[in-house]
Amino acid sequence: MEMISIHKTNLAEAMAKAQKTYTLAGPVATLHGYTFRELEKGEPPDFNYTHTYLSPKAVVFPQSELLFHFKGTSMGNIPAGLSQPPINSPSRAAVGIRPYDAKAIRMLAYNFDTTEFQDPYFMNHYKNLTLVGLAEKNPDPANFSTSCGTGPFDETYLDILLVDTGDEFTGKILTPKGKAFADTAGFTPADPGMAETINALKHEAEAKIASNPAFLPQKVMENLKTIANLETLDLYNAPIWEDLAFGCINCSTCTFVCPTCWCFDIQDETDGQEGVRIKLWDSCMSDLYSTHASGHNPREKGWQRFRNRFMHKLKYFPDKYGHGVMCVGCGRCISSCPAGIDIRTISQTLNQLEAVK
8 A cells, every 4th residue: 555645735736737637526615615516627625624515426426417408390399309418427536525425426336336227427427536535534523424334534435545644635545546646646655654643543533423422333333233123114114203203394405415315307408499308316305206297196294205215224225235324424414404303313213113113
């Protein structure tokens, strides 16, 4: 494993070099906090952040994406021609992505890149993506990533891990893709002994998460294992969902800030005889999401949509894919929920069903 470094004063120059080869996305400051988006030419990422209010998933799963243009005929809706944008993504890099958000991108691939089918639009973004992670030394109070199989220094899903070590960002090259990016950006070799410093910072960050009274690390892990062992229908029919959802206003905020939610809709926007078909984020918390063309909605009530969301996160996904819960513990849904709903509390409540089923 090769150690690298870049002085903070040289970061903007390094990113400018990288932009000659890569399309970059990274954290930037806005009036409402930090967001993660594609960087303009010469625009450096801002690494002085805890986490972005929207996750970086738009790097591979854009909020709105053009699928194709179409033209109609004078006979009505019969298409006279289709034109699709080229599906040939250039080399891309997400710089400054948190390690748990990198895991979330891999989790999206469980849905869009399978042995049965591949979403060509997702693959267009995903296949040539380099993930340059930035470790989180001071995790947000809502962060519980270490209970979801990842953490603020997790290297598993990254090509490079960078760590703030004072005047420099010191890092580890983890894959050949990471090596190519580091060479392009002009990172310099670092003292191999810095690996010990990084390891010490990792333990400090993980200890901060574990010391949070709301975290309850052992309990959260026990809850998730117990839920996995419960029968799906027992959990689904449990007489607690209306009470759990009482405060929920079905605003859908949790689904839009979540890095692992992958629901989408397909819509046509027309102008006379021509138009476009687009793919855009959707939310299972919206009543329109499950409304049939007939008008029937099997999840008409808000608590039913609430149940579906948490069943998917904590039960359906683990049972289908076998990769743990559909959550990386970033805490965005906890921080953003106007009703104060906390997925950690939900998991603890569901765990208690074992005694009453």
